[in-house]
Amino acid sequence: MMKGTDAEREPLLQSTAGQSSAAAVPPLATKELKKVGPLEISRRTRYGILAGIWTGTFLSSLNTTLVATLLPSISSEFDKSHQAHWLGTAYLLAICTFTPLYGRLCNVMGRRGANQTAVFFAALGTAACGLSGNMETLIAARFLGGLGGGGIATTATIITSDMYSLRSRGLTQGISSLFNSLGMGLGGPLGGYISDRFGWRWAFIIQLPLFFISFLLTSVNLRYVTPGKSKSTKEVLKRIDYGGSFTLLVAVFSVLIFLSSRFSEELPWSSPSVYVPLTLAGVFAVIFVVFELCIAPEPVLAPILLRQKIPVLVGISNFLVSMCNFTVMYNFPTWFQTVLLTSASEAGAHLIPNGISISCGSLFAGWVMHRTGKYKRLNLIFGLFPFAAAILISLMREDSPPAQLWLSIIPLGFGNAVVLQTMLIALLAHLPESSMAVGTGFGQLFRGIGQVGGVAISAALFQTMLNSELHKRIHGLNAEETIEKIRHSATLVAKLPPDLQRAARDSYAISLRAVFLMAATSTFLAYLARLPIPDKPLDASRPRGHSVNAAPPATAAVEAAPSAVTQGDASIKDTSDDDEDDGCPSIRTEGPRPRRLSTYESSEGGMDLESDVIGGSARSYGSIRS
Known part of the structure; x- marks a missing residue:
């Protein structure tokens, strides 16, 4: 009979052939088992990893909204204001369509390799933006930066999932979202300030040292070994959609x-x-x-989730909320520069309250859900805040009081941050563990399309309204030429003669009001879409992976079935049974469920537990060819 630590080190699963565990483990595998797993690393190492990935997360989010206050300066230098929206949509388009690759790359290249690949592409794209000589090159550079930006967020989520349980991640994710929200909220103000002081190119170039710091921190600290590595690089690459x-x-x-x-x-x-x-x-x-x-063997749009109420409603909400967010953030500074004729830095400063409120909303939602284990009441109360904010913004006038100009955007950032946090947790709570990453990827797909749509659709509406309003107010000789110049260069408004300036300012004001009303409509429809989503206690957290040293010898490459692990009073099977009552039938498979730590992860998604039978696709075995 073994005592003490010797017994604790004994494998949980014995060889069915009666062989000793020592005989079952080759020397190389024994060496691998001695490596430190994500749950065994020291606090100092964990904080070093978090500092590295969160620095990258901050920069990725910063670049999402950075160009909001740079658009007038950039488009005026290249005389292509009507194409300025491409600077936002190119970045978001790359995030939307290429992010799924990084979940697989985490298995092929390892966590550090995938994260540093993303950081490299993001830094390369950012440097190219600062050195671009024309609008076309700049748009291409933004697309290149987006290739890395989405990967930074995805790999950061997977790494955080390795190191924390779902219950602990309620608060940890709130802190992570703080950096994400801080970058998104400060992108506009910092961009405007740097543009006014040093020129818009420095808004990109100044980020490069921070990318280097992120790369260095992960190089030094991100060296843990994850259990459940996939079969082979070839197998994993074949499963990418x-x-x-x-x-x-x-x-x-x-x-x-x-x-x-x-x-x-x-x-x-x-x-x-x-x-x-x-x-x-x-x-x-x-x-x-x-x-x-x-x-597709591993589809981004998991077919089975299209028949489930909760993922579909979360996807619709994510689409509409993201459309509202990016509609306002990309057009709010323009109102101050073209209607109030402020500088880029002052226009960007009006986004600072939004950045603060987004960060506070993320932390508040994470803290409340961590304390109460509930999310629906949070959603019902704070989900109406963005609608009220969008209405207040649409009512802004040149003679509006400073309180309205500075504070009307606060409920928008706070409310939408709470909504996105609660919808993430609602999605994870209503899905079985085996389909968690599939579901978050499903929701994130709609969120990414909503981000692109918010910029592109609002730009189309804005340009249509602006063209119409300018033609109503400007007549006579050279009217068409004047209208084209005003549309192509937002900074030209402040330099126009008084009569033309008045016409241009009024036209911009009416056009932007229509855009903000579109945002209000979008967020109200999102609120209605979320109403049927039920509350569900979060007390029973899902099981997490054990350390590498505790893994059974026969599964050094692939971890044993998580269905054998229980958490609280419920097992994976029990959780799946509960999900059927919530309109989300579980994905059932027979036999053990080996673990791969990632497929498609959202920027705030959960870690995948995936099997050879269903993979990350939720498709039946007969339709998957491995």
């Missing part, structure tokens, strides 16, 4: 081309630049859906 990512990219990109050509460039419907991309968008959207439903 290349077809889905490509068709989604072409479909969304074609929609953006159509919106730009028809509403920004004002080309007629008969122009090939209008009807060709519109046709391609429809064709590739159909191909994307068919590919996801029938062909």
Whole structure:
């Protein structure tokens, strides 16, 4: 009979052939088991890892909104204000379509390799932005930066999931969201300040040392070994949804081309630049859906979740909330620069309250859910805040009191931060462990499309309204030329003669009011979509992985079934049974469920527990070829 630590080190699962554990473990595997797992690392190492990945998260979020206050300066230098929205949509489009790759790369390259690849592409794209000589190069550089930006957020989520349990992650994710929200909220103000003082190019170049710090911190600290590594690099790469990512990219990109050509460039419907991309968008959207439903072994759009109430409602809410967020953030500074004629730094400063409120909202939601284990009441109360804020913003006038100009955006940031946090937890609470990453990827897909749509659709509406309003107010000789100059250069408004300036300011004010009302409508529809989502106690947290040293010898490469592990009073099977009552039937498989730590993760998603039978796709075994 063994005593003390010797007994604790005995494998939980014995060889069925009666062989000793020592005989079952080759020397190399024994060496691997001695490496430190994510739950065994020291506090200092864990904080070093968090500092590295959260620095990258901050920069990724910063670049999401950085160009909001740089648009007038950049577009005026290149004289292409009508194309300025591409600086936002290019970055968001890359995030939306290429983020799924990084979940798989975490298995192929390891956590550190995948994270540092993302940091490298983000830094390279940022440097290229600062050195761009024309609008086309700058747009391409933004797309390159987005390739890394989405990966930074995804790998940070997976790494955090390795080190913390779901229950502990309630507060940890709130802190993580603080850096995400802080970057998103400070992007506009910092961009405007740096643009006024040093020029818009320095807003990109100044970030490069921080990217280096992030890379250095992960190089030194991110060295733990994760249990449950996938079969082989070839197997993992085969499971990536290349077809889905490509068709989604072409479909969304074609929609953006159509919106730009028809509403920004004002080309007629008969122009090939209008009807060709519109046709391609429809064709590739159909191909994307068919590919996801029938062909892809690991689809981004998991077919089974389309039949489940909670993931679909969360996806709709994510789409509409993201559309509201990015509609306001990309147009709010423009109102101050074109209607009040402020500088870029002062216009960006009006986004500071939003950044603070987003950070406070994320922390508040995480703290309350951590303390109470509930989320629905939070959602019902604070979910109406963004609607009220959007209405207040739409009512701004040149003679509005400072309190309205500075504080009206606060409920928007706070409310939407609470909504996104509660919807994440609601999604995780209503899904079985085996489909957690699939569900979060499903919700994040809608969120990413909403971000792109918020910038692109608001830009199309804004340009259409602006063109119409300018034609109502400006007449006479050279009217068309004057209107084109005003549309192409927002900074020109402050330099116009008094009569033309008055016409331009009024036109911008009316056009932006329509955009803010669109945001209000979007967030109200999101609120209605969330109402049917039920509350569910969060007291019983899902089981997490054990340390590497505790893994059974026979599963040094693939961890044993998590269904054998219980947490609280419920096992994985019990949790799945509960989910059926909530409109989310579980994904059932027979036999052990080996663990791979990632497929497609959202920027705030959960760690995947995936099996050879269902993979990350929630598709039946017969439709998967491995």
